[in-house]
Amino acid sequence: MSRTMKVAIVDDEADMRQSISQWLALSGFDTETYASAEDALKGISADFAGVVVSDIKMPGMDGMAFLKRLMSMDSGLPVIMITGHGDVPMAVEAMRVGAYDFLEKPFNPDRMTELAKRATQARRLTLDNRALRRELSDGSVLMKKLIGASPVMERLREDILDLGQADSHVLIDGETGTGKTLVAHALHAVGPRATKKFVTISCAAWSEDQLSAKLFGPAEDGTIPLVEEARGGTLCLEDVEALSQSLQARLLTLINDQGTPPETRIIAICNEHAPDKTLEDALRADLYYRLGAMTILCPPLRSRGEDILTLFTRMSEQFAEEYGCEAPQVTAQEAAQLLQAPWPGNVRQLVNIAERAVLQNRRGSGSIASLLMADNEASGPAMTTEGKPLKEYVESFEKMLIDNTMRRHKGSIVAVMDELCLPRRTLNEKMAKYGLQRQDYT
Incomplete structure (x- = not known):
């Protein structure tokens, strides 16, 4: 996505449209102007790479109706509303509907620039996050991220495509920084569970009690245990070697209770173990053999x-x-x-x-x-x-x-x-x- 983002300016007054456009253009923005909300809707769609500045009082479709249309189309689109003197209650209502912020006429141009900058930063983050979510659910995109023509990378891509179609649990091992989490996402995305949930947690990021509550419940904040949230999809356990013996036992019970094929697929990622030891040494033997029925080793860069x-x-x-x-x-x-x-x-x-x-x-x-x-x-x-x-x-x-x-x-x-x-x-x-x-x- 281009780093330059657009600002769509919607106002029925030509002088106002032009002055806002000129000021924002001088501040480095790429502007486009519309004389009515109806015209603007023809040029603005979901995932519009920019933000909207709109007057509230306009003939035809007014700013409030325009805002509601935009929010129904893309609730993450920042819309800055321009109000006349005395229209603050209307501006408050616009904020309730979903407006990013509002400016009261006559406004300071520098304030407009400041708001536009903050809004575009928020928009860029929203679009980047959406793009990332799409990538993490698109197997073909993820496979392209596994760049390389070396024999070890060809083999890795083949393993992902083969094991992705299976139902068995998978163990991913490899040195730090070799892309194990990306491989886990790809395994899920190229398989029959791609439309189901992919739930991930780092076993090393929480204390034993916290991890137990998050995985199996009951969670203090009332959230659904992750084993329930991932039901039918994939549960990815990063830093699986950090699991305590008691949690390993509970995980083994969960796996045994699921039967074959498992209702929830488990992908376990090992991020670190002693140089002179293997992951088999870090996990209890019965759990290792259940998780490691299928294994993938991510090759080191060297x-x-x-x-x-x-x-x-x-x-x-x-x-x-x-x-x-x-x-x-x-x-x-x-x-x-x-x-x-x-x-x-x-x-x-x-x-x-x-x-x-x-x-x-x-x-x-x-x-x-x-x-x-x-x-x-x-x-x-x-x-x-x-x-x-x-x-x-x-x-x-x-x-x-x-x-x-x-x-x-x-x-x-x-x-x-x-x-x-x-x-x-x-x-x-x-x-x-x-x-x-x-x-x-x-």
Whole structure:
């Protein structure tokens, strides 16, 4: 979603529409104006990427009727109402119906700008949350988030599609930052329970008594126990290794009482166990074998080869768009350093470094190498990647360079040939070698 949001201005007085529009445009807003509520409804729909400023007193459909229509269409849409002198009771009624705020004429333009900024921030958060909820319920979108062409990622996607169709409980293991929660959401979204609830809780975030009440009830706040809320859907237990012995016993009883196939599917995520121990050591044996009938191991980033460069490029581009600046250009030396780094924090660490690299690039200082060095020093001793032949580093960098250039020029072969000084036949051969297709960039 674009970071610039619209302000729809609705007023039957042309001078008022124009003055509000000009002032907000000078403040950096993208404005559009309507002379009536009827016209505005033709251009404003649910998920409108912006906010509405409307007069209350208008011929035809007045502001109150307009507000009620907007709220029935999208109750999360911020609407700022403009009232005349003495219309405060009407403004209060508008707030009750769902207006974001109101301004009384004559109003201070700076106050209008302040309200518009707060309203657009609220709108952006609402739309971002909606987009996230859609993504978490859309299996195809979630699978696309599992970026990478390495054999381990191909296998992970295949496992998700296979196990997603099953009813058995699933155990997800892997190092911190490898995307285990994303995999859990994907397992639910690609399976037959996708339209049912996906309920998640961290077993490490609560005391034993609190967790017991939240899972099995009775909860002090009167909320439904999570095992009831998830009935028929999926219950995701993050940090399952943190469950006490007594709660493990209650969970095992729940599983045994459900029968086969289980009414509620349980996806258990292990986020940390001792290096010399397995999850089997952390859970009682009977529970482990019930939960671990099917297992998925999320691969560490250091085992994913050139996926590292692909991920770094994608993350850098996203942050560059968010911050309104250019993404850093990765040199051959930096590409090798990214491939050789131990990545103890896995994908989460890579995302953090990509964001910091973009911020550094915006200031015109620093390097990716310095960020990697600082991160590795802070994290202490870590496993290192095995060395690779020079040819593999060269090919990984070459693929990244062509991919980035194609993306930047939106698939223009001529522009890529010019920038990389490559004849068309050579470029075609290299794209075929690396599995790059022009239609993916247009």
